[in-house]
Amino acid sequence: MAIMAGFILGFLILLTVNYQQALAGILIIFKGGLNKGLAGMGQVLYYATPIIMTGLAVGFAFKTGLFNIGASGQFSIGAFAAVYVGVNLKGLPASIHWMVALLASLLAGAIWGFLPGFLKAVRNVNEVITSIMMNYISMSAVNMLVKATVYNKYKNESLPVMASANVPKWGLDKIFPYSSMNGGILIVLIFVVLVYVILEKTTFGYELKACGFNLDAGLYAGINAKRNIVYSMMISGALSGLGGGLLYLSGSGKYIKVIDLIANEGFDGISVALLGMSQPFGILAAGIFIAYIKVGGFNLQLLNYDQEIINIIIAAIIYFSAFALLFRTRLLNLFSGREKIVSEGFVEADLAESAENKIEEGIEK
Amino acid sequence: MSYIIEMRQITKSFPGIVANDDVTLQLKPGEIHALLGENGAGKSTLVSILFGLYKPDSGQILIDNEPVEIRNPNDANALGIGMVHQHFKLVHNFTVLENIVLGVETTSRGFLKMEEAKEKVLELSQKYQLRIDPDALISEITVGMQQRVEILKMLYRDNRILIFDEPTAVLTPQEIRELMKIMRELTAEGKTILFITHKLNEIKEVADRCTILRKGVKVATVDVPTTDKTEMSRLMVGRTVNFQVAKPEQELGEQILRVENLVVKSPTTGKNLVNDISFSVAKGEIVCIAGIDGNGQSPLVYALTGLLSIDGGRIYYKGQDVTNLPTKRKTELGFAHIPEDRHKHGLVLDYRLDENLVLHSYNREPFSNRGFLKFSVIENYARELIGKYDIRSALGGRTKARSMSGGNQQKAILARELDLDPELLIAVQPTRGLDVGAIEFIHEQLIRQRSADKGVLLVSLELDEVLDVSDRILVIFEGALVADLDPKEVTVEELGLYMAGLKVGAEFAR
Numbered sequence: 001m002a003i004m005a006g007f008i009l010g011f012l013i014l015l016t017v018n019y020q021q022a023l024a025g026i027l028i029i030f031k032g033g034l035n036k037g038l039a040g041m042g043q044v045l046y047y048a049t050p051i052i053m054t055g056l057a058v059g060f061a062f063k064t065g066l067f068n069i070g071a072s073g074q075f076s077i078g079a080f081a082a083v084y085v086g087v088n089l090k091g092l093p094a095s096i097h098w099m100v101a102l103l104a105s106l107l108a109g110a111i112w113g114f115l116p117g118f119l120k121a122v123r124n125v126n127e128v129i130t131s132i133m134m135n136y137i138s139m140s141a142v143n144m145l146v147k148a149t150v151y152n153k154y155k156n157e158s159l160p161v162m163a164s165a166n167v168p169k170w171g172l173d174k175i176f177p178y179s180s181m182n183g184g185i186l187i188v189l190i191f192v193v194l195v196y197v198i199l200e201k202t203t204f205g206y207e208l209k210a211c212g213f214n215l216d217a218g219l220y221a222g223i224n225a226k227r228n229i230v231y232s233m234m235i236s237g238a239l240s241g242l243g244g245g246l247l248y249l250s251g252s253g254k255y256i257k258v259i260d261l262i263a264n265e266g267f268d269g270i271s272v273a274l275l276g277m278s279q280p281f282g283i284l285a286a287g288i289f290i291a292y293i294k295v296g297g298f299n300l301q302l303l304n305y306d307q308e309i310i311n312i313i314i315a316a317i318i319y320f321s322a323f324a325l326l327f328r329t330r331l332l333n334l335f336s337g338r339e340k341i342v343s344e345g346f347v348e349a350d351l352a353e354s355a356e357n358k359i360e361e362g363i364e365k
Numbered sequence: 366m367s368y369i370i371e372m373r374q375i376t377k378s379f380p381g382i383v384a385n386d387d388v389t390l391q392l393k394p395g396e397i398h399a400l401l402g403e404n405g406a407g408k409s410t411l412v413s414i415l416f417g418l419y420k421p422d423s424g425q426i427l428i429d430n431e432p433v434e435i436r437n438p439n440d441a442n443a444l445g446i447g448m449v450h451q452h453f454k455l456v457h458n459f460t461v462l463e464n465i466v467l468g469v470e471t472t473s474r475g476f477l478k479m480e481e482a483k484e485k486v487l488e489l490s491q492k493y494q495l496r497i498d499p500d501a502l503i504s505e506i507t508v509g510m511q512q513r514v515e516i517l518k519m520l521y522r523d524n525r526i527l528i529f530d531e532p533t534a535v536l537t538p539q540e541i542r543e544l545m546k547i548m549r550e551l552t553a554e555g556k557t558i559l560f561i562t563h564k565l566n567e568i569k570e571v572a573d574r575c576t577i578l579r580k581g582v583k584v585a586t587v588d589v590p591t592t593d594k595t596e597m598s599r600l601m602v603g604r605t606v607n608f609q610v611a612k613p614e615q616e617l618g619e620q621i622l623r624v625e626n627l628v629v630k631s632p633t634t635g636k637n638l639v640n641d642i643s644f645s646v647a648k649g650e651i652v653c654i655a656g657i658d659g660n661g662q663s664p665l666v667y668a669l670t671g672l673l674s675i676d677g678g679r680i681y682y683k684g685q686d687v688t689n690l691p692t693k694r695k696t697e698l699g700f701a702h703i704p705e706d707r708h709k710h711g712l713v714l715d716y717r718l719d720e721n722l723v724l725h726s727y728n729r730e731p732f733s734n735r736g737f738l739k740f741s742v743i744e745n746y747a748r749e750l751i752g753k754y755d756i757r758s759a760l761g762g763r764t765k766a767r768s769m770s771g772g773n774q775q776k777a778i779l780a781r782e783l784d785l786d787p788e789l790l791i792a793v794q795p796t797r798g799l800d801v802g803a804i805e806f807i808h809e810q811l812i813r814q815r816s817a818d819k820g821v822l823l824v825s826l827e828l829d830e831v832l833d834v835s836d837r838i839l840v841i842f843e844g845a846l847v848a849d850l851d852p853k854e855v856t857v858e859e860l861g862l863y864m865a866g867l868k869v870g871a872e873f874a875r
Contacts, residue, residue: 201737201738202733202736202737202738203727203728203733203736203737203738204736206720206727206738207727207728209713209716210713210716210724213713213714213715213716214709214712214713214714214715216709216710217709217710217711217712217713217724218713219672219692219710220670220672220692220702220704220710220711220724221692221693221724221725222671222691222692222693222694222695222696222725223693224691
């Protein structure tokens with residue numbers, strides 16, 4: 001429903017921009033990745049890889065009662081760490097070079113997540129604010145570090161990593177020819193399962209969710225909530241950082257550009273997490289879906305449309321799904337007669353909306 | 366006979382449950398009509414239908430003998446029906462006056478005309494003896510005054526049928542007495558009151574007639590003056606209820622808890638919330654901390670259980686210094702805690718019942734192994750506790766705690782805490798908001814702990830409970846203990862004097 005409404009709005013926009021091509025345009029979006037057969041699908045999965053990771057990061061934190069809006073910063077710093085190791089760490093066997101690089105991105109992201117978590121735990125500083133600030137610090141720090149260490153001054157971007165640092169393709173490039181497809185998506189799948197298992201099957205996840213749902217009850221049960229906040233932000237940051245690593249070690253000719261722009265993948269992660277209801281498998285599906293229509297949006301340029309239109313459509317879909325959520329909690333409320341749920345529905349919707357505003361900001365930038 | 370309101374043969378079902386089954390409710394003009402029933406008996410549903418929050422599946426509502434359709438609270442308002450909800454619906458950063466006129470503001474060309482409104486409000490407050498300060502902020506006034514604001518809201522809208530949904534649950538004994546007086550005055554002025562409660566004393570004191578619901582069915586409508594409490598409770602619960610708790614003699618064992626000069630300061634004002642408190646609890650003893658709400662009971666309990674840090678004094682458990690041990694260690698040593706607020710502390714409402722039942726023990730064998738939860742074991746354990754403590758819910762262990770009734774939530778907490786087999790049970794208002802059947806059950810469980818030679822520290826605001834259940838009463842006033850009393854010797858009046866701080870026991874004078 002929400003998705004349909006989003007597309008209808010998108011269609012209207014296409015109509016207003018250029019009515020002659022609108023029908024063809026919306027069809028291209030629908031076809032999305034399928035436009036070019038398997039190559040297109042490979043491209044979809046390639047785009048989905050980083051945003052599923054940032055989506056997992058945001059969703060994981062959200063499940064534990066934290067709003068990690070700093071996925072972008074963690075993503076960028078993770079990307080830098082991976083590229084640094086990929087360019088400079090010589091003499092490692094090819095089979096483990098990429099693993100070390102990914103591990104570096106994971107750790108860098110975890111450190112970036114640690115700070116807001118630590119401040120939240122010891123001084124109760126709102127993690128939304130600190131993690132936004134961390135986004136800017138990350139952006140500037142990465143620009144500075146790239147210039148200082150792995151700078152390609154002719155192109156104003158990072159140097160290419162060694163071939164051994166790229167994530168192996170494991171034959172996926174054969175299945176999806178002519179695409180930027182690589183093994184990253186398989187690593188993502190492993191992490192989707194891993195996050196699911198941690199949240200749903202372990203005592204650690206039980207503690208994290210208990211504190212997320214009701215901090216007072218968590219404290220009452222004697223759970224060390226402060227420690228868990230730090231762990232949760234670190235894990236969230238690590239997931240995000242790994243997303244950065246996976247994107248820039250994909251061997252697709254992507255380099256870290258030295259520009260004053262906060263990585264969009266982090267904000268996409270918020271959309272993905274919202275659309276996937278913070279459930280790991282939901283996030284997987286949402287990530288692929290958003291990547292799918294993004295590829296469609298990329299193809300829109302064939303018809304002289306701006307690529308940005310697809311961002312508007314995605315934003316619309318998220319808006320409508322937030323409304324759907326609100327509507328559903330209202331209906332539930334009618335059945336169960338609990339007015340409390342309504343107010344909580346509002347909080348959720350508020351949260352969703354504030355997240356969207358952030359996304360919009362990101363898009364504007 | 367003419368009725369002001371008639372709800373005829375109302376039936377309303379929700380998925381899996383018939384909340385009201387062919388219920389008929391008739392209110393005479395100018396009476397106080399009580400609606401009595403256990404938790405989950407269908408009282409709230411029936412009233413919600415009257416107030417337009419639900420639509421009945423079948424049945425008819427007549428007001429002044431005219432059939433009406435009430436689709437939403439605005440319809441109800443237009444028909445002169447007003448309601449004071451159990452949880453007040455007030456805007457906290459608005460003044461009393463602004464809250465009263467909210468929605469029916471008098472305006473002139475888009476500008477508020479508060480002066481006129483203020484006059485009318487003051488007039489009403491004079492007429493009905495509802496003392497309020499129209500310019501005070503809601504967040505700064507007492508709960509009792511907030512309730513008066515709610516009542517004024519109804520009067521300001523010229524409502525003539527007033528619904529009170531469990532109005533006394535949040536009030537102190539003094540405020541309850543005042544409310545009863547107000548209710549009588551309102552009826553004297555021609556208003557009709559529907560009074561929802563499960564407290565028999567209050568019905569006996571103020572109501573004219575009483576309709577009793579049990580499991581969604583109307584059992585009877587009785588005249589209150591000619592029906593005694595035992596009869597009403599029998600109708601409500603379906604069996605005879607013991608009001609007097611049977612308490613066998615019990616030898617006191619050795620000391621289990623000793624508190625010495627405990628001090629807890631407020632983090633914001635630096636005031637002593639708990640002011641130099643010393644006492645002890647022995648095995649086989651129920652010690653009750655009595656007092657008016659907000660006199661330091663909560664910080665005392667939080668300090669004992671490790672939820673709040675301590676600014677002075679020591680706590681000994683079986684002779685061991687446990688002053689600064691974290692909550693988890695205390696639970697492992699044998700503390701159990703039934704918290705005063707079951708939603709805030711007691712339960713993770715978005716967790717399922719079975720997940721809530723292992724809130725302390727989830728990380729121990731057999732519920733988990735190397736960090737992984739064993740759901741089949743947890744489910745079996747939940748099934749066992751659900752049977753043993755008669756916890757009722759729609760889907761058993763899989764029910765979300767949020768969707769359970771208050772009484773069953775409390776039973777779940779009780780089951781979890783007692784199944785820890787604690788040496789020391791700290792129970793804070795364990796019967797708050799529960800009906801007589803559930804209260805009886807919980808009191809039995811407390812006595813059973815005592816008979817098993819365990820220590821019980823009970824914090825209660827209910828005087829009946831204090832006098833019936835405990836072996837020793839400690840009265841707390843403004844953070845300090847003011848008396849150590851024997852419940853067999855003390856009277857309610859005397860206890861009231863201590864609680865109000867008008868009397869201090871000889872050994873506590875300073």
